[in-house]
Amino acid sequence: METSEFAIGQRWVSHSDTALGLGIVTDISGRRVTLGFPAADEERTYAIDNAPLSRIVFQLGEEIETFDGSKYTVRAVEEIGGILMYHADDGEQTVQVSEVKLAGSVNFSAPHQRLFAGQFDRNGAFRLRVSTLEHQDRLRASAAQGLIGARTQHLPHQLYIAHEVARRHAPRVLLADEVGLGKTIEAGLILHYQLHTGRARRALIVVPDSLVHQWLVEMLRRFNLRFSIVDQSRYDDIKAQQDDVDALVNHIFGDDDDGENPFESDQLVLCSLDFLVKSKKARDHALAAGWDLMVVDEAHHLAWAPEQASPEYEVVEELSAASKGLLLLTATPEQVGIASHFARLRLLDPARFHDLETFRAEEQQYEAINSVVRRLQATPDRISEDDKAALQNWLGDELAELLKQESAHQAIVDALLDRHGTGRVLFRNTRAAIKGFPERQPLPEPLPCPELYEQARFGDAGLAPEQTAGEEQWLAEDPRVAWLEKKLASLRPAKVVVICARADTAMALESYLQLRAGIRSAAFHEHLSLVERDRAAAYFADTEQGAQALICSEIGSEGRNFQFAHHLVLFDLPANADLLEQRIGRLDRIGQTQAIQIHIPYLQGTSQEVQYRWFHEGLNAFAESCAVGVAVHEHVSSDWQKALEGDQAALEPLLAASAEETKRLKTLLHNGRDALIELNSCRRDEAEALITEIEKEEGSAQVRDYMVQAFDILGVDIEDHSEHADVLKPGEQYQSGHVAELPEDGLTVTWEREQALQREDMAFMSWEHPMVTGVMDSVTSSGLGKAALANLSVKALPPGTLLLEAVFAVHCPAPESLQLTRYLPVSPLRLVVDVNGRDLSKALPHDRLNELCSNIRRRTAQAIVPKIRAEVETMVDHAERLSDPHLIPLKEQALAQVEAGFEPEIRRLEALQKVNPAIRDEEVDFLRDQLAAAREAVGHASLALEGIRVIVTS
Numbered sequence: 001m002e003t004s005e006f007a008i009g010q011r012w013v014s015h016s017d018t019a020l021g022l023g024i025v026t027d028i029s030g031r032r033v034t035l036g037f038p039a040a041d042e043e044r045t046y047a048i049d050n051a052p053l054s055r056i057v058f059q060l061g062e063e064i065e066t067f068d069g070s071k072y073t074v075r076a077v078e079e080i081g082g083i084l085m086y087h088a089d090d091g092e093q094t095v096q097v098s099e100v101k102l103a104g105s106v107n108f109s110a111p112h113q114r115l116f117a118g119q120f121d122r123n124g125a126f127r128l129r130v131s132t133l134e135h136q137d138r139l140r141a142s143a144a145q146g147l148i149g150a151r152t153q154h155l156p157h158q159l160y161i162a163h164e165v166a167r168r169h170a171p172r173v174l175l176a177d178e179v180g181l182g183k184t185i186e187a188g189l190i191l192h193y194q195l196h197t198g199r200a201r202r203a204l205i206v207v208p209d210s211l212v213h214q215w216l217v218e219m220l221r222r223f224n225l226r227f228s229i230v231d232q233s234r235y236d237d238i239k240a241q242q243d244d245v246d247a248l249v250n251h252i253f254g255d256d257d258d259g260e261n262p263f264e265s266d267q268l269v270l271c272s273l274d275f276l277v278k279s280k281k282a283r284d285h286a287l288a289a290g291w292d293l294m295v296v297d298e299a300h301h302l303a304w305a306p307e308q309a310s311p312e313y314e315v316v317e318e319l320s321a322a323s324k325g326l327l328l329l330t331a332t333p334e335q336v337g338i339a340s341h342f343a344r345l346r347l348l349d350p351a352r353f354h355d356l357e358t359f360r361a362e363e364q365q366y367e368a369i370n371s372v373v374r375r376l377q378a379t380p381d382r383i384s385e386d387d388k389a390a391l392q393n394w395l396g397d398e399l400a401e402l403l404k405q406e407s408a409h410q411a412i413v414d415a416l417l418d419r420h421g422t423g424r425v426l427f428r429n430t431r432a433a434i435k436g437f438p439e440r441q442p443l444p445e446p447l448p449c450p451e452l453y454e455q456a457r458f459g460d461a462g463l464a465p466e467q468t469a470g471e472e473q474w475l476a477e478d479p480r481v482a483w484l485e486k487k488l489a490s491l492r493p494a495k496v497v498v499i500c501a502r503a504d505t506a507m508a509l510e511s512y513l514q515l516r517a518g519i520r521s522a523a524f525h526e527h528l529s530l531v532e533r534d535r536a537a538a539y540f541a542d543t544e545q546g547a548q549a550l551i552c553s554e555i556g557s558e559g560r561n562f563q564f565a566h567h568l569v570l571f572d573l574p575a576n577a578d579l580l581e582q583r584i585g586r587l588d589r590i591g592q593t594q595a596i597q598i599h600i601p602y603l604q605g606t607s608q609e610v611q612y613r614w615f616h617e618g619l620n621a622f623a624e625s626c627a628v629g630v631a632v633h634e635h636v637s638s639d640w641q642k643a644l645e646g647d648q649a650a651l652e653p654l655l656a657a658s659a660e661e662t663k664r665l666k667t668l669l670h671n672g673r674d675a676l677i678e679l680n681s682c683r684r685d686e687a688e689a690l691i692t693e694i695e696k697e698e699g700s701a702q703v704r705d706y707m708v709q710a711f712d713i714l715g716v717d718i719e720d721h722s723e724h725a726d727v728l729k730p731g732e733q734y735q736s737g738h739v740a741e742l743p744e745d746g747l748t749v750t751w752e753r754e755q756a757l758q759r760e761d762m763a764f765m766s767w768e769h770p771m772v773t774g775v776m777d778s779v780t781s782s783g784l785g786k787a788a789l790a791n792l793s794v795k796a797l798p799p800g801t802l803l804l805e806a807v808f809a810v811h812c813p814a815p816e817s818l819q820l821t822r823y824l825p826v827s828p829l830r831l832v833v834d835v836n837g838r839d840l841s842k843a844l845p846h847d848r849l850n851e852l853c854s855n856i857r858r859r860t861a862q863a864i865v866p867k868i869r870a871e872v873e874t875m876v877d878h879a880e881r882l883s884d885p886h887l888i889p890l891k892e893q894a895l896a897q898v899e900a901g902f903e904p905e906i907r908r909l910e911a912l913q914k915v916n917p918a919i920r921d922e923e924v925d926f927l928r929d930q931l932a933a934a935r936e937a938v939g940h941a942s943l944a945l946e947g948i949r950v951i952v953t954s
């Protein structure tokens with residue numbers, strides 16, 4: 001009996017998460033279905049179209065258990081109004097059990113019961129099941145888990161961060177690598193890991209308008225993560241789909257709040273921050289949907305001051321409370337000031353960052369902390385008395401506790417970085433630490449100031465004086481225009497990115513260059529729709545027919561990837577040094593192969609010249625990435641303002657003071673904050689070990705061998721394409737239910753990452769490709785290979801001897817929030833027994849049996865099974881008895897890991913509570929309760945029989 005229509009009361013299981021147990025349909029509304037999972041005390045809502053659910057129908061002869069613990073054997077099944085009624089007996093009386101009454105933690109479809117019910121498979125399916133469990137177990141224990149499938153180069157700083165952050169439960173961190181070092185990739189790796197390991201299911205990415213499409217594409221092509229965009233047009237579509245009567249009612253009553261919540265229809269959603277700020281409805285919907293992980297790119301837009309938060313900050317603050325994990329991304333965390341930086345850290349970790357003034361005061365101590373940390377690391381076996389006193393001062397009573405720990409020095413360093421640095425929350429890699437970036441060459445072009453700008457030489461207006469003149473006029477008289485035209489002609493065919501502060505300037509320049517100067521160019525600014533912007537960027541990227549120049553407004557200076565170009569023209573200069581870094585970062589990013597030529601046309605005797613000299617001589621911000629620009633500006637702001645206003649006398653002192661302050665701050669940061677953050681952001685040796693592990697996993701041919709084995713059983717044909725590549729096609733016996741993502745006309749795949757990086761048209765098949773994980777999940781959650789019957793012909797055993805090869809795996813239903821799979825591996829246990837209970841596991845290894853066993857014809861097998869039922873039951877009992885002792889060490893190990901996972905967290909919160917009165921006792925109690933619940937759940941773990949092969953000798 002098979003049905004796929006949902007009805008309230010039906011029982012289904014989640015094949016993506018069997019630990020939930022047997023679910024019951026509690027609500028069906030619109031395109032969503034909600035199930036309660038009593039064993040795990042969880043409720044889940046799925047989109048009906050792609051719910052990972054399988055209907056559970058117990059077969060005749062199988063045992064069922066009701067929620068009050070009574071057990072019955074199924075004798076007949078009938079369907080009444082979509083609900084199954086089991087006619088069952090307990091040996092004495094016959095009862096009718098509605099499926100509604102079945103227990104939630106029932107372990108359905110026991111392999112031997114499947115066998116007796118005639119549901120057995122050939123040998124190959126059993127073999128596939130065993131190897132699936134073994135691979136799952138190995139992969140889950142591997143440090144490479146979650147990081148294998150990405151179509152990216154293995155860069156140590158990225159993998160280190162991803163590994164460090166992604167393993168956390170509900171991570172909340174600021175990814176603040178310098179511009180262009182790959183924060184998007186880091187966020188993608190973390191997302192991929194969290195989704196792959198089930199630590200997160202629902203994720204929301206919030207980015208500026210101009211980056212929506214780029215994120216969509218990066219997530220899909222690099223990580224196989226398919227996000228859905230929610231924007232105004234999505235709402236328009238929903239509205240259009242509403243039936244006419246609804247629309248009429250809404251129109252009359254002015255109520256358009258009903259209708260679908262598009263944030264709930266998908267698990268992975270991408271949305272622009274601008275849209276969330278503008279649309280209250282979208283905001284409310286996003287809030288109501290709830291998230292496991294939220295990513296916010298270009299987080300420097302989230303400005304905050306003690307008196308007033310920006311609307312962007314408010315939106316993210318609200319949403320961050322509705323999301324368990326939070327990743328904020330920005331290359332320039334202090335772009336809008338230290339207060340905003342603090343406020344963002346507070347969103348991430350309110351327990352640690354509770355007071356702005358305390359935060360400021362702490363920053364003064366970084367240098368002293370750094371020197372103690374360095375000494376601790378240099379001499380791991382002793383601490384000087386002076387350092388002990390300093391540590392006592394910083395860590396108080398906690399020090400004594402930390403000193404008792406096994407690796408006391410590391411624990412103290414970690415506690416210091418966390419409690420007195422930005423340790424757990426902030427990651428920042430710098431070009432200086434990573435090395436290998438190309439040179440940046442500033443090429444100033446002083447030009448005479450035309451009369452046209454006589455009234456707009458200085459102040460802010462002087463930075464973009466064209467806004468004070470008519471368009472025709474400035475295009476004709478501003479010498480930067482003629483210079484640009486000539487420069488582009490002389491550089492042809494080299495690609496050039498031109499950035500100016502304002503959209504009007506970009507538009508006027510672009511149409512001038514295109515129409516009057518005959519230069520192939522494209523404009524990129526905020527007045528274009530998202531599609532038009534992507535089209536412009538693609539036209540510019542095209543190497544054969546594309547534009548030579550892309551004329552961008554300031555939005556082109558964020559997040560975009562233009563590293564294929566080597567020339568940047570700064571048509572004007574921004575006021576803020578971080579913005580300058582963002583602009584240069586479009587070209588100065590991973591993948592840039594040549595020196596970057598930065599052309600800087602400026603008008604002499606205007607604020608442009610002042611700004612050029614300030615950036616160049618004061619901050620050295622053209623030639624090198626400058627992280628201290630905003631802080632230096634705060635220090636010299638009144639002189640800077642004066643110089644910008646045209647006060648000649650202020651300029652030289654400004655340049656001298658800025659250069660000195662830049663040097664001072666860089667040294668300070670180098671020895672203080674940056675050093676502390678660097679300690680945290682990439683531990684080289686760990687990163688290298690991780691890469692070795694990932695490459696070992698990728699380098700082995702195991703994934704292909706496994707999939708070849710699976711394809712053989714699931715009816716997928718493999719044709720040779722070229723070295724490392726194949727073409728997969730549905731064959732005659734194709735079982736589409738087990739193989740997701742295989743198009744009818746086939747799929748070209750590569751098994752090698754290097755090839756995948758070159759050939760984006762090929763799917764990159766790794767252990768973490770959705771087709772591979774889909775097959776693995778489908779094998780373990782379905783009945784495939786659970787029971788098999790085989791023939792063995794060996795002289796050593798008399799004909800007619802029966803053997804049982806059984807495979808067990810750890811089973812532990814528990815609330816998902818506990819994430820117990822972290823501690824309890826699958827741990828497949830294979831045993832071979834005979835009818836007398838002899839343990840033959842070692843004498844008859846799995847591979848040897850695979851070689852020796854052959855299939856029995858189905859008819860013959862069906863005739864044999866009823867005759868050997870009693871013996872099989874006896875052998876299953878023997879195997880279960882032999883399996884029992886294996887569970888004890890597994891549980892002990894899991895318990896130790898549970899403690900090791902929770903206790904540092906509890907200690908940390910207790911330590912922070914002493915300095916932060918805002919931490920409530922309930923927060924600490926919550927963790928203690930979680931620990932108790934995890935202990936209890938581990939206590940109930942069992943070894944469940946996952947598959948059997950009954951072997952008959954001949």
Ligand SMILES: Nc1ncnc2c1ncn2[C@@H]1O[C@H](COP(=O)(O)OP(=O)(O)OP(=O)(O)O)[C@@H](O)[C@H]1O
Nearest residue numbers: 152153179180181182183184185331559561589590
């Ligand atoms: N591991 C990698 N493998 C291949 N390409 C990479 C890798 N890391 C980064 N890149 C490429 O380098 C460029 C910069 O990466 P990304 O956009 O993630 O940087 P970012 O730090 O977010 O930049 P920004 O500060 O400008 O937002 C992108 O083109 C990206 O595709």
